[in-house]
Amino acid sequence: MKNVVTYNNRCYNNCSKLQQYREGVSMKTCPYCGSGVQNHQHRYYCGFCKMKLDRNEVQENGKRKNLLPQQHPTIEDAKKPTPELMKLSTVELLYLLKLARKERSDTYNNRYIFIQAMKQGAKEFSDAEQYTYKEYEYWTRKCFVIENILRERIGFIPKKINKEFIQNMIQRMQQPVKDMNIQPPKKEVERVK
Incomplete structure (x- = not known):
């Protein structure tokens, strides 16, 4: 039963974040699963992926990572x-x-x-x-x-x-x-x- 409550809370939190996104509020998201992430002392944490992310990895509003380099290597x-x-x-x-x-x-x-x-x-x-x-x-x-x-x-x-x-x-x-x-x-x- 506890897992169901946790799932419902997680779903409710993500639905709440989805509502914020629809209202034009920018939301920090995981680059792998698109879930909202939590800020933890200059890093972020994705509860779904169970992993820490650096600032430069975090995306906004469920966008996927840009895989193209900023400049050509030498x-x-x-x-x-x-x-x-x-x-x-x-x-x-x-x-x-x-x-x-x-x-x-x-x-x-x-x-x-x-x-x-x-x-x-x-x-x-x-x-x-x-x-x-x-x-x-x-x-x-x-x-x-x-x-x-x-x-x-x-x-x-x-x-x-x-x-x-x-x-x-x-x-x-x-x-x-x-x-x-x-x-x-x-x-x-x-x-x-």
């Missing part, structure tokens, strides 16, 4: 350690993979030039060849890291990342999505009034 972002890369959005990782693959390709091409020069007797390029090998290994491993994070998220490693691939992904992410608002039963709405 090659410097690709140099971040793996735990930091794991925090980036999928679109950011796609951009970084494109940049890292380009860096790896450029490094490989430079190394190839040094190797060809050394084959023709230019031994002074030995240090440069060793340096470019280390750089090539670094960027290859960075590509592996980013590819594996993407594989965990989207289920595959993109073979080629071009402008069309990224634009297609962005268009799918921008498609209209329904807000996370649940209409209460008519009896509940009448009781709230």
Whole structure:
């Protein structure tokens, strides 16, 4: 019986919040379930998801999270350690993979030039060849890291990342999505009034 009362109280609280939303009052909501959240010392708590949320995660009025980055990542972002890369959005990782693959390709091409020069007797390029090998290994491993994070998220490693691939992904992410608002039963709405 206690669970029923808790459910009814929770439903009543959410219906009350829904009524506030309809009246134009902004309501802080969970980005995952759309429920109202409670403010707890500079953080928020979602009772339905049973989790704490940072301020930047909380949405308003049942809106869903915006998954697009504010700015394009740079090659410097690709140099971040793996735990930091794991925090980036999928679109950011796609951009970084494109940049890292380009860096790896450029490094490989430079190394190839040094190797060809050394084959023709230019031994002074030995240090440069060793340096470019280390750089090539670094960027290859960075590509592996980013590819594996993407594989965990989207289920595959993109073979080629071009402008069309990224634009297609962005268009799918921008498609209209329904807000996370649940209409209460008519009896509940009448009781709230």
